[in-house]
Amino acid sequence: MPLSEIQSRIIVATECAGRFAGDVCLIAVSKVQPNMRVAEVLAEGHRIFGENKVQEAQGKWPEFRLQYPDAKVHLIGPLQSNKVKPALDLFDAIHTVDRPKLARKLAAEIQLRGQAPEMFIQVNTGEEPQKAGVLPADLDAFMARCRNEFDLPIVGLMVIPPINDDPGLHFALLAKMAKRNGLTGLSMGMSSDFESAIAHGATHIRVGSAIFGERVKL
Ligand SMILES: *Cc1c(COP(=O)(O)O)cnc(C)c1O
Numbered sequence: 001m002p003l004s005e006i007q008s009r010i011i012v013a014t015e016c017a018g019r020f021a022g023d024v025c026l027i028a029v030s031k032v033q034p035n036m037r038v039a040e041v042l043a044e045g046h047r048i049f050g051e052n053k054v055q056e057a058q059g060k061w062p063e064f065r066l067q068y069p070d071a072k073v074h075l076i077g078p079l080q081s082n083k084v085k086p087a088l089d090l091f092d093a094i095h096t097v098d099r100p101k102l103a104r105k106l107a108a109e110i111q112l113r114g115q116a117p118e119m120f121i122q123v124n125t126g127e128e129p130q131k132a133g134v135l136p137a138d139l140d141a142f143m144a145r146c147r148n149e150f151d152l153p154i155v156g157l158m159v160i161p162p163i164n165d166d167p168g169l170h171f172a173l174l175a176k177m178a179k180r181n182g183l184t185g186l187s188m189g190m191s192s193d194f195e196s197a198i199a200h201g202a203t204h205i206r207v208g209s210a211i212f213g214e215r216v217k218l
Contacts, residue, residue, distance in 0.1 A: 001210050003028075003044050010205070013198040024198055027074050029190075029208030032215045035060060041211065042068050050095075050206050052077025054087050061090060076158075076187075076206055078132045081105045093118040095158040095187050095204075098133050100145060107150035118155045120187050120204075121146065123177060125170045126162035133159070136177065143181045156185020156203065167193040171200035 006026065014021045029050040030038045038049070038060065047070055051057035054075070061073050072092040079087055079096050084105045087094065097103055097119050110116040121143060124133030134142050139157075146152045157178045161170035171188050178186055189197025191210035198205065209215060 003041060003046055003211055006207060006211055009195065010198065013195040017199045017201075019198070019201075024202060025204045027076070027187075027204055027206045028211050029076065029206050030060075030212065031056060031077075031208065033208075033212045037212050038064065042071065048072045048074070050074045050076040050208070051091075054079070054083045054090065057090055058086060074204075074206075084109050088113065088117065091117050093120070095120040095206075096122045096132060097146065097152065097154065098122045098124075100142070103142075103146055103150045103152060107152055110152070116153050118185075119146075119152055120156045120158040120185060121154055122158045122160075123174060125159050125173050126165060128162055131160065131162075136173070139177055140181060143183075154183065156183045156187060157181075158187035158204075160190075161188075161193075168196050168200060171197050171202070175201045 010024055010026060011021045014024055025048060027048050027050040028041055028046055031052045042064060051073055057073060065071055074093040074095060075087055075091040076095045079094060079102060081102050088109055094117055122133035123139055124131050124135055127135055146154050157174050159170055159174045161167040174188055175186055186202050187204040189202045189205035191207050194205040194207055
């Protein structure tokens, strides 16, 4: 689907929700896509991208940034504590802060650098054992630690709903938890459900296959 069509759908969805199109940030998820396709989307003028692996992003973004210094890259996949330094070197936002050990490492490294990317806390709203994210019951305490103990610039919450659930329930829950914690950012909605996410207040939608085509399974 052309990028312009996704952009039109975002405009329609935001208008239907009584919101402004400019309030929703489209993150084009370029993981596993051929560099040719990423280059095309950059050439079309899009500048905000998402990657789910540090190493994969290291392999493509330094080069793209030579040509497009204003390109922004968001980390939307799990972050291991031993990859905190390269992640801070590379990413403009991290959507997957989800445990004290990681938060502490990020805090220490950020203090040395004196600058930090925007951060989101990932919440495992479906309480799926295999999925990353803090459990809903642990969120408020973890958020308080991020704020008071680690001093991290948390701007919002992020969710990947369970595949077989109605995503709207999870978007609504995430919005409620964000509000309760005084957070305005909501990273939610993918190719199949971004319009529902926008209706529930998403500020950052992460759209991959609808823009780039199906990912080739390796
Ligand atoms: C891959 C991925 C997406 C994009 O998924 P699509 O269904 O291709 O839009 C969004 N969020 C996360 C966390 C992902 O890993």
